[in-house]
Amino acid sequence: MDLDIEKQISSFFKSRKLAIVLIVLIILFSILGTHIPQKSQLKPEIYNAWEKNNPAQAELFDLLGFTHLFSSFLFISLVALLFTNTLFCTKNMFINALRRYGAKQQFKDQTFIDSLEKKIVIKTRRDHKDVHSEINSVFESRGYKVEKHDNRIYAQRNSIGVLGTPLFHISILFIILAVVYGSTGRMEGDMRLIEGQTLSEDHGNYMFINEGPFFYENHKKFNITLEKFYADYIDESGIPREQGGKIVISENGQIKKSDVVFTNHQMTYEGYTFLGNVYGLAPLLLLINPDGTVYSGSYITATDEDQSQRYVSYFQLGDTGLEGGLMVYMTANLTSKITEEGVGQTPILFLKIFDKGKEINDVTLRLNETVRIGDKKLGFYDIKYWSNFYVVKDNSMFLIFTGFGLMILSLFISFFIVPKRMWVDIVEPGKNGEGEIHIGGKSDKFRSLYEDEFSDITGNLAKRLSNGTD
Amino acid sequence: MAQIDWILYLTATTFYALSSIIYIISFVFKKEEKIKFAIGTAIAGLLFHSISIALRWIETGHGPYITMYEVLSKYAWFSIVIFLLMQYKYDKLKIAGFIVLPASFLIMAVGSTYTRDIQVISASLRSYWLIAHVGFASLAFGSILVAVGIAVLYIIKEKRSKNGSVDEDSFYEKLPALKVMDDLMYRFVASGFLFLTIMIGTGAIWANQTWGRYWGWDPTETWSLIVWFIYGIILHLRMNVGWSGKKIAWFIIFSIFILVFSLFGIGYVYSGLHTTYLTT
Numbered sequence: 001m002d003l004d005i006e007k008q009i010s011s012f013f014k015s016r017k018l019a020i021v022l023i024v025l026i027i028l029f030s031i032l033g034t035h036i037p038q039k040s041q042l043k044p045e046i047y048n049a050w051e052k053n054n055p056a057q058a059e060l061f062d063l064l065g066f067t068h069l070f071s072s073f074l075f076i077s078l079v080a081l082l083f084t085n086t087l088f089c090t091k092n093m094f095i096n097a098l099r100r101y102g103a104k105q106q107f108k109d110q111t112f113i114d115s116l117e118k119k120i121v122i123k124t125r126r127d128h129k130d131v132h133s134e135i136n137s138v139f140e141s142r143g144y145k146v147e148k149h150d151n152r153i154y155a156q157r158n159s160i161g162v163l164g165t166p167l168f169h170i171s172i173l174f175i176i177l178a179v180v181y182g183s184t185g186r187m188e189g190d191m192r193l194i195e196g197q198t199l200s201e202d203h204g205n206y207m208f209i210n211e212g213p214f215f216y217e218n219h220k221k222f223n224i225t226l227e228k229f230y231a232d233y234i235d236e237s238g239i240p241r242e243q244g245g246k247i248v249i250s251e252n253g254q255i256k257k258s259d260v261v262f263t264n265h266q267m268t269y270e271g272y273t274f275l276g277n278v279y280g281l282a283p284l285l286l287l288i289n290p291d292g293t294v295y296s297g298s299y300i301t302a303t304d305e306d307q308s309q310r311y312v313s314y315f316q317l318g319d320t321g322l323e324g325g326l327m328v329y330m331t332a333n334l335t336s337k338i339t340e341e342g343v344g345q346t347p348i349l350f351l352k353i354f355d356k357g358k359e360i361n362d363v364t365l366r367l368n369e370t371v372r373i374g375d376k377k378l379g380f381y382d383i384k385y386w387s388n389f390y391v392v393k394d395n396s397m398f399l400i401f402t403g404f405g406l407m408i409l410s411l412f413i414s415f416f417i418v419p420k421r422m423w424v425d426i427v428e429p430g431k432n433g434e435g436e437i438h439i440g441g442k443s444d445k446f447r448s449l450y451e452d453e454f455s456d457i458t459g460n461l462a463k464r465l466s467n468g469t470d
Numbered sequence: 471m472a473q474i475d476w477i478l479y480l481t482a483t484t485f486y487a488l489s490s491i492i493y494i495i496s497f498v499f500k501k502e503e504k505i506k507f508a509i510g511t512a513i514a515g516l517l518f519h520s521i522s523i524a525l526r527w528i529e530t531g532h533g534p535y536i537t538m539y540e541v542l543s544k545y546a547w548f549s550i551v552i553f554l555l556m557q558y559k560y561d562k563l564k565i566a567g568f569i570v571l572p573a574s575f576l577i578m579a580v581g582s583t584y585t586r587d588i589q590v591i592s593a594s595l596r597s598y599w600l601i602a603h604v605g606f607a608s609l610a611f612g613s614i615l616v617a618v619g620i621a622v623l624y625i626i627k628e629k630r631s632k633n634g635s636v637d638e639d640s641f642y643e644k645l646p647a648l649k650v651m652d653d654l655m656y657r658f659v660a661s662g663f664l665f666l667t668i669m670i671g672t673g674a675i676w677a678n679q680t681w682g683r684y685w686g687w688d689p690t691e692t693w694s695l696i697v698w699f700i701y702g703i704i705l706h707l708r709m710n711v712g713w714s715g716k717k718i719a720w721f722i723i724f725s726i727f728i729l730v731f732s733l734f735g736i737g738y739v740y741s742g743l744h745t746t747y748l749t750t
Contacts, residue, residue: 016710024703034689038687188682242592262593392683397684415657
């Protein structure tokens with residue numbers, strides 16, 4: 001009974017039709033996933049706007065898990081089923097392929113050869129030794145590995161081709177496992193650094209962070225400093241790279257690594273990869289006591305939401321209970337040109353201060369200018385760039401790309417290294433002194449295209465050996 | 471130089487149009503002897519087309535993969551090159567150009583409607599992986615377009631064989647045997663599938679380099695996976711389920727529409743990371 005159930009499960013998962021059904025379902029779900037807004041892909045404000053405009057749809061899709069379809073239970077179950085199906089199919093496929101690959105000579109008689117689609121009989125008066133030698137020479141010149149036994153010859157080429165299809169399936173399994181391993185042990189986060197600022201690689205220093213269940217909070221706690229930020233970075237070969245930030249990694253006071261991170265140029269340290277991300281301006285606002293000491297203050301990171309080069313921020317003014325809104329822009333970018341003469345770099349700051357929602361100040365400040373707030377002065381004393389760095393730790397990258405490499409290699413083997421086999425049976429001369437050479441051949445794929453190769457080989461042999469063919 | 475490459479582009483398009491007309495005439499009126507003119511015209515077109523691409527490359531400082539005008543031009547170029555190589559090897563399949571040439575002409579014509587302004591290559595597009603990614607996309611499209619040409623011929627010949635009219639009609643008799651065409655469809659789809667795999671793989675590496683993740687279920691990525699699955703199904707059916715001939719030929723013909731949508735149409739339907747790149 002148990003065996004029966006085992007057999008049934010095995011035959012269910014071994015089904016090649018099941019693979020098609022599952023793939024079709026994955027395709028349909030994928031199409032659905034491109035039509036239904038996905039939380040993970042849209043900016044929260046865009047997703048929220050859709051949710052607000054389509055409340056009934058949003059509720060239904062959310063309930064079904066379709067708003068995060070590609071990580072939904074349903075989708076993951078389909079992928080898991082496809083994985084199981086592939087695993088069951090691959091097991092048999094791989095064992096059979098290895099058996100075939102390892103199989104030694106398969107000498108066949110004329111009955112077998114005559115049953116093949118590609119076959120020919122060459123008649124000859126040449127002696128046995130000559131015939132063997134000619135066949136050997138022709139087959140070997142075409143890349144066939146020749147083996148002989150008495151009057152029979154077996155030749156094969158591209159035998160490694162039998163491993164192509166199983167290897168392709170193994171690569172699928174490998175990639176799926178690597179993706180699972182990667183997504184469960186992955187860490188990704190955004191770290192915001194103001195020029196000159198140093199933060200340690202620790203959970204609390206990320207603005208947002210996603211950690212897979214097996215990441216285990218093993219942060220390395222090395223120091224990351226944004227030494228310099230370039231809004232228009234030009235690399236050593238003179239190619240403009242848009243924004244770039246020079247990052248310095250240090251541990252125990254020692255510099256371990258330093259590089260400029262820009263688009264398509266990441267920096268990796270201890271498995272952590274740093275990529276450039278959004279950036280903005282950070283004006284330094286200080287609230288000064290009447291005696292000239294600093295009451296409170298910091299660099300306030302302002303962002304350019306509408307790509308207008310105007311950077312906006314809302315902030316709390318220390319513990320005064322006041323709130324502020326600012327907009328700052330530069331008359332020119334803070335680039336390497338800052339030292340050049342004639343390039344205007346004046347920052348202009350528009351500032352509004354609110355007390356319980358009521359506007360109490362609306363001023364425009366230039367660098368080192370102040371505004372009176374009660375008995376204190378609020379001053380604009382410096383401006384720097386800040387930049388977010390997207391930090392990723394994913395140990396599966398190498399495995400995934402190895403899987404892709406294996407997949408490409410296996411497809412190449414499967415479709416372009418096609419196993420071909422030839423069998424020869426030499427029949428001893430009869431009374432008329434004429435012997436017969438029965439030659440048959442078979443290609444694992446593209447059988448009709450093998451015609452040319454077969455005709456070419458046998459034509460050449462016929463020319464060398466025969467006194468006629470039929 | 472911009473004017474010269476445009477004139478050459480238009481000249482190439484005109485030659486492809488002429489070649490298409492000759493092909494259609496040859497096919498409809500079964501004038502086999504005219505096919506050599508169609509091929510000659512296609513080769514002449516390709517020559518102008520190649521020079522046009524080369525001049526544009528020199529002028530812009532990057533290959534034909536940034537604007538839609540360049541991208542479409544590149545797809546047509548690859549399709550014609552793959553077709554010409556195929557017909558050189560399989561002489562009997564010259565007539566498959568009656569699908570490939572009009573399709574390439576259409577691609578060129580659509581390409582001519584897009585802006586020819588030179589766009590500065592953005593930092594994210596400055597990657598060798600992008601060149602490999604778009605190069606293999608073009609090879610995949612070219613291989614599958616040729617497979618579609620063969621599939622159409624297969625269906626026509628198969629229908630005539632059933633009617634018993636092939637033997638009387640030398641035009642169709644001169645086409646390769648059905649079995650050979652079946653194998654050739656299979657081989658071109660297999661090549662296309664391999665190129666699609668490399669396209670997805672190089673795209674994943676590029677995405678990882680630029681965005682820090684190899685896959686993000688962006689609509690373009692998702693559709694490329696859908697297309698990959700579809701061609702995977704075709705190969706699976708052909709290799710393991712015993713489908714061949716007409717059924718596979720129809721499947722190949724229908725699947726090209728999904729491929730075309732995934733390559734050219736997504737930018738107009740969805741918004742995503744690739745959208746700007748795929749519509750300008």
